[in-house]
Amino acid sequence: MRRSLVYSMCVAEERSAAVFEQLAMPLFDRLYNFAHWLSQNRDEADDLVQETYAKALKGFSSFEPGTNFKAWIFRILRNTFLNSRTGLNAATVPLELQDDDPALPVESATPETILIDRASQRVVQEAIGELPVLYREVLLLCEVEEMSYQEIAASLAIPVGTVMSRLSRARRRLRESVQKKLQRSTP
């Protein structure tokens, strides 16, 4: 009886690791892209992804089946980044980025939004890379990962309202930054 119990536990653990692999490996490219955007460095992104997978496998028993695995593992990656040297420096929030700032005015059609159509991919990438990390992460999770506001809130451990306000500011900043870059490059 005891033998069969232990045997069952071992088999269950093996199955759990197999389930983890099935869930986690399809997200590898996405996690790597996000890690590189956060750290802005290939070596750090490599370390970040490896550490994320190691931590996630170790803590997989704490993952509640039926909840969002993608949000769960992105949250591990983001927290690992925040505790890294680069993350510790990057996550310091300047006063102007505080979430309780009054809401920004509603965006409207202006020449700069039209200019964006002409923006080359490189200019947009450069501008994303220059965003403060708190804006960069929320923008990437929304636009690249196409997560819902709820999923983003779970990944970043912030309220949905904060997701919305950061996203709005991130978009505005990015648009302004792209506009400036395009103006500089146009004689």
Added chain:
Amino acid sequence: MSHESWTGKLDAYLDGELESAEMQELDRHLRECPECAAESLRRLQWKRSVHVAGQRYAADPALRERVRKNISRGRSTRVSWRWWPAFAAPMVVLLLLAGAAVLQQNTRRVRNNQIVSELTDLHVGTLASATPVDVVSTDRHTVKPWFEGKIPFSFNVPELQGSPFELVGGRVSYLEQSPGAELIFRIRKHQISVFIYQERSVPTDFPAVQSMDARSFHLETWKQGGLRYFVIGDASPEDLRALSDLLKNAK
């Protein structure tokens, strides 16, 4: 609803975040309002640009293979129990009991070491950081409210008047993906980090109260009111204990 109100909802609309009734209403508005329709199209093009530009970095295939192998190794290094039927039942029971005891002890030691190591890294990271705290204040009535809404619990900061300790500030810290508070205190020229997490989010096997040394740092830990406290620094064990007592009696 006014034209301006609809413009304000365009992003949420394009993100698919509006309630279905509102979504349908905005759909109708877009069919009737060329200005909003044009703005909606611009924002959609913008979203597409960011979506494409954001898919910038590709991992080295060797890294993917390394990660995959690490997961597989984690599976294959687990002990295989399939040969056990060859043993007599009493021997199996004995081995199991002995093995379980050793395993439990080792697991506990390994886990405790991992947590201490992670906390030491966090403390060293704080010492090395150019911006060691996110809220800079010597006033406990400033530091405590700063954490509200940033971590899922509340805690008391001690009154330091008359003690040799000085509060430097605080920051949000993560231990095993769980958010918690890090308070930084100074005594003479030593900095001490106090980490506070919910006991249930960082389950540990430390005894209720324990003192230990890790990489030349001293550490005090205890649980109180559903929270787990870790006090770590290179100040003397007596200083750490004195700070711990202040924290335990904080109101």
